[in-house]
Amino acid sequence: MRRITCPERNDWRATAEAAGFDFHTIDGERYWDECAYYALTLDEIEHQIEAPSGEIDAMCLELVGRAIDDENYLRRLKIPEAFWSLISESWHRDEASLYGRFDLSFDGRGPAKLLEYNADTPTSIFEAAVFQWTWLEQAIERRIIPGHADQFNSIHERLIDAWKKLGRECRLHLTGTTESAEDAGTLAYLEDTARQAGLATTLIDIEDIGWRDDGSFVDLDDRAIELAFKLYPWEWMFHDAFGELLAKAPTRWIEPPWKAILSNKGILPLLWEMFPGHPNLLPAFFDDDPNAARLGASFVRKPLYSREGANVALVSEGMAVVEQHGPYGAEGYVRQALAALPNFSGQYPVLGSWLIDHIPCGLSIREDENPITGNTSRFLPHAIL
Amino acid sequence: MKRSRRVVLTMMGTAAAGAVSMGFVPRNDCGTERLLQRGPDGRPTENCRVTYGGFGGAPYRLHAQGHAHGGG
Numbered sequence: 001m002r003r004i005t006c007p008e009r010n011d012w013r014a015t016a017e018a019a020g021f022d023f024h025t026i027d028g029e030r031y032w033d034e035c036a037y038y039a040l041t042l043d044e045i046e047h048q049i050e051a052p053s054g055e056i057d058a059m060c061l062e063l064v065g066r067a068i069d070d071e072n073y074l075r076r077l078k079i080p081e082a083f084w085s086l087i088s089e090s091w092h093r094d095e096a097s098l099y100g101r102f103d104l105s106f107d108g109r110g111p112a113k114l115l116e117y118n119a120d121t122p123t124s125i126f127e128a129a130v131f132q133w134t135w136l137e138q139a140i141e142r143r144i145i146p147g148h149a150d151q152f153n154s155i156h157e158r159l160i161d162a163w164k165k166l167g168r169e170c171r172l173h174l175t176g177t178t179e180s181a182e183d184a185g186t187l188a189y190l191e192d193t194a195r196q197a198g199l200a201t202t203l204i205d206i207e208d209i210g211w212r213d214d215g216s217f218v219d220l221d222d223r224a225i226e227l228a229f230k231l232y233p234w235e236w237m238f239h240d241a242f243g244e245l246l247a248k249a250p251t252r253w254i255e256p257p258w259k260a261i262l263s264n265k266g267i268l269p270l271l272w273e274m275f276p277g278h279p280n281l282l283p284a285f286f287d288d289d290p291n292a293a294r295l296g297a298s299f300v301r302k303p304l305y306s307r308e309g310a311n312v313a314l315v316s317e318g319m320a321v322v323e324q325h326g327p328y329g330a331e332g333y334v335r336q337a338l339a340a341l342p343n344f345s346g347q348y349p350v351l352g353s354w355l356i357d358h359i360p361c362g363l364s365i366r367e368d369e370n371p372i373t374g375n376t377s378r379f380l381p382h383a384i385l
Numbered sequence: 386m387k388r389s390r391r392v393v394l395t396m397m398g399t400a401a402a403g404a405v406s407m408g409f410v411p412r413n414d415c416g417t418e419r420l421l422q423r424g425p426d427g428r429p430t431e432n433c434r435v436t437y438g439g440f441g442g443a444p445y446r447l448h449a450q451g452h453a454h455g456g457g
Binding site for chain 2: 019118123126130156177189191192196207213230231233236237240241242
């Protein structure tokens with residue numbers, strides 16, 4: 001794996017905006033960054049990213065199967081008891097998942113390590129599926145990168161295939177915080193792929209979802225919401241006013257409620273418990289577990305529920321040396337072994353391994369000068385060389 | 386080979402897509418609830434009581450200015 005600086009396409013901003021990628025720059029700071037790209041070998045992709053991602057997914061599903069009806073697991077994950085049945089029923093009905101993204105630390109010199117799993121509301125899928133592919137094609141054309149370059153990327157067509165399986169007979173509603181340009185862009189892209197799969201679609205802001213007293217969630221046209229993709233996390237749904245109505249409505253959600261088990265950093269110690277020593281896992285414990293002392297005085301502390309690096313702290317010799325502030329942590333923390341992100345010219349990359357319908361099929365890379373990846377960490381393209 | 390075969394967007398990046406993706410569906414005048422009404426034949430003409438705004442509170446609870454967004 002290498003980080004290679006390269007010239008930017010001089011029209012990349014116009015290309016981005018023509019494709020609807022309006023959030024290429026966020027609050028004046030570069031988000032899409034093509035001043036460099038990461039080059040990986042095909043062997044690294046196939047044997048260090050793709051195959052392990054399939055294995056990690058299988059381990060996660062085994063964990064869900066074990067936890068789904070086990071009060072001990074559900075309490076350790078701090079999932080509110082009021083939603084245990086909703087979660088269990090979605091699992092036993094085999095409600096399908098569309099996608100997820102593993103965040104991995106990898107430097108080409110050892111196995112990739114799972115940092116966490118964005119199982120419920122991963123973003124950067126448009127950049128991963130479309131824009132970095134456009135970059136590859138144009139960069140080859142313009143001789144910015146070698147002509148034989150390739151990319152680990154079949155996300156787009158797999159999304160379309162997955163939508164076909166999920167619900168051609170239904171109208172799909174897509175919902176989220178549409179005021180966010182990034183979330184609106186992600187929703188627009190997923191809507192595009194759903195339309196290409198033949199689904200009728202409606203986009204609706206999360207606040208505009210209504211509850212009709214016949215027992216249905218409805219849109220602004222008073223149409224019942226049968227199938228809904230939400231870019232809004234389960235842990236937020238549970239605590240919203242309509243949370244108590246979730247079990248009463250026939251709406252099928254994507255991601256399904258059972259994904260709430262995986263969208264929780266508590267899976268890190270649980271996976272380590274089930275698969276100790278696995279090469280793609282880092283040792284991890286719940287913060288209040290006496291066994292956490294095995295990690296010593298240096299570890300990463302992460303809230304069970306947190307997003308975009310918020311409230312994550314790198315603790316070295318008992319001192320928090322890097323800490324992102326934020327509003328999370330009320331449900332408790334986990335400790336994960338401190339595996340420093342690789343440093344490529346002062347940049348710390350995190351690899352995002354995408355699964356669509358449980359199939360590993362794409363890679364996204366975010367980097368930052370800060371070893372904790374956050375919302376403003378830049379997206380860089382990759383190539384297989 | 387890991388190349389994606391062909392990536393086509395049919396909605397994003399066009400003016401038409403902009404209108405669609407805004408999700409512009411005019412909110413009807415139902416308000417927070419609408420009472421049952423009956424027409425001249427005694428049949429109900431409306432039977433909708435809908436309340437809105439029950440999702441979406443988390444960004445405001447978590448971030449004072451409501452900056453949080455659902456994706457991560």
